Amino acid sequence: MELSLATRTVAEHTVLEVGGEVDVYTAPRLRERLVELVDSGARNVIVDLGGVEFLDSTGLGVLVGAMKRLRVANGRFGLVCSKEALLKIFRITALDQVFPIYPTIEAATADSDGSGPTS
């Protein structure tokens, strides 16, 4: 399935809903969208991976890049993911210790200090 990207605002957070396959071919589009969001002033960015069917190292690199970009801009970055297959990818790469990962958008937007999920 092709990559799909949709942006909406939830409780003063910019939520980027990602769907389909994020790989070496499609990841540049995800990078462009995230750069656009930050350049246009978004500072609380949540990437919802709920619709993602495939995620590889290129996609993970794009997510880390977005987090760094927001950190420089004093912004916050978080991920929403509850799929075990994807969570395993974050664990194996130790990126679960780098990203705040939330089970739901509600949990992500409720975490006002960006310290990450409590459970």
Place this chain on the structure above:
Amino acid sequence: MATVRLSFSPAPVHVRTARLVGVAVARRAGVAEELLDEVRLAIGEACTRAVALHNQYGVADLVTVEMSDSDSYTVRVIDHAPIEASIGLTKLPPDELAAESLTDEDLTTGVGFALLAGFVDDLKVSPVEDGAGTEVRMVWPVQRR
């Protein structure tokens, strides 16, 4: 034993095709259903690495993926980039992953190999026998049919 061989120009768009073929052959070979996501990811990572190296070194040669089944399902991904380009295979520690000094390319390479090592129990990376290049060999068990 059956063998399927796929060769493709080193362009990102073809990596998905390699994943699809690799999983289709794995299913046919009798790899357990619960391993297919790992097969998909590992073949994708190996091919992504090969495509990146070919592009980095301006190598227009085809990347080859060879899948065979006998007592197990074996996938070999063969590139033709200089051997020295294959360094940096180690897993990165968490505090380095988000470091400003780490380039996107290095991060992706490190993460890619962490995924390969994490998802493939039987993984071997070795120089090709003739000329420049590296072979990434991955083996998964098959169930009796």
